[in-house]
Amino acid sequence: MQISSLPRTRTAAPRTRNPGTSGPLFVMLSSHPTASLTRAGSLRRSGLPGVVVRPWGDRLAYRYLRQAAGVLALLDAAPGEPAEVLEQRVRALSLLAPVAVLGAAGDAAAPLLSAGAVNVFGPDLDESVLCARLGADLRWLRRTSPRRGPRALGPLRPYREQSLLLEILLEHRAPLCCHQLRWLLGKGASPMTLPALRARIGRLEPHLAERGYACDRIPRWGADTFVVRRMKAAAALSA
Numbered sequence: 001m002q003i004s005s006l007p008r009t010r011t012a013a014p015r016t017r018n019p020g021t022s023g024p025l026f027v028m029l030s031s032h033p034t035a036s037l038t039r040a041g042s043l044r045r046s047g048l049p050g051v052v053v054r055p056w057g058d059r060l061a062y063r064y065l066r067q068a069a070g071v072l073a074l075l076d077a078a079p080g081e082p083a084e085v086l087e088q089r090v091r092a093l094s095l096l097a098p099v100a101v102l103g104a105a106g107d108a109a110a111p112l113l114s115a116g117a118v119n120v121f122g123p124d125l126d127e128s129v130l131c132a133r134l135g136a137d138l139r140w141l142r143r144t145s146p147r148r149g150p151r152a153l154g155p156l157r158p159y160r161e162q163s164l165l166l167e168i169l170l171e172h173r174a175p176l177c178c179h180q181l182r183w184l185l186g187k188g189a190s191p192m193t194l195p196a197l198r199a200r201i202g203r204l205e206p207h208l209a210e211r212g213y214a215c216d217r218i219p220r221w222g223a224d225t226f227v228v229r230r231m232k233a234a235a236a237l238s239a
Helices: 033-045 059-067 083-093 106-114 127-144 163-171 178-185 194-210 232-238
Strands: 026-030 051-055 072-076 099-102 119-121 213-220 223-230
Touching (some): 026 059, 033 051, 059 163, 072 083, 083 106, 099 127, 178 194, 194 213
Parallel strands (some): 026 051
Antiparallel strands (some): 213 223
């Protein structure tokens, strides 16, 4: 069973298409995966290799994006999806991998780029041109990205419920906005609720403490910022 198929309970990594990994070059995340499958098939026929579709919130895709080297996440914009929602999705997905946006309206390009997208492509762009530009973006990212080096991936299994969140908290020492985490961990068109996110992070406190860290929650204007810090005792021991 392959990551290129739509949601299934267990999935193994696809055959090698990405040098240094055992999976695809492009992972398309979508809140409307049936339509995105059609788009992906058209892109393959136009010459874009190694593109697969997964529904937004799919933990297998998230794990692949975090672990594979030289992979570009594609956010496929749903027709009529509000620009502010796309911006939140870009910020969330950027926690895992570089992101390009497909099918966004022209006036959304500037805010999406400001949100962290590496490129934004309109809905009317010729597919052969789109394929060429995506290929160029991927080559550029591989030359310039400081992200993890090539590795061979074994069969992928979905993240356990809390593994992804724990990894993000440990890796991102800068303050994390709750909106990034709520959208990343949400399903379809809906972000995770703030109380649910608070509960999830609360359950991780023992795991953070085992590693010598604590997570501070800073509430402000109905939103939370989370800051992971080294605990004083752990910092003293490592000094």
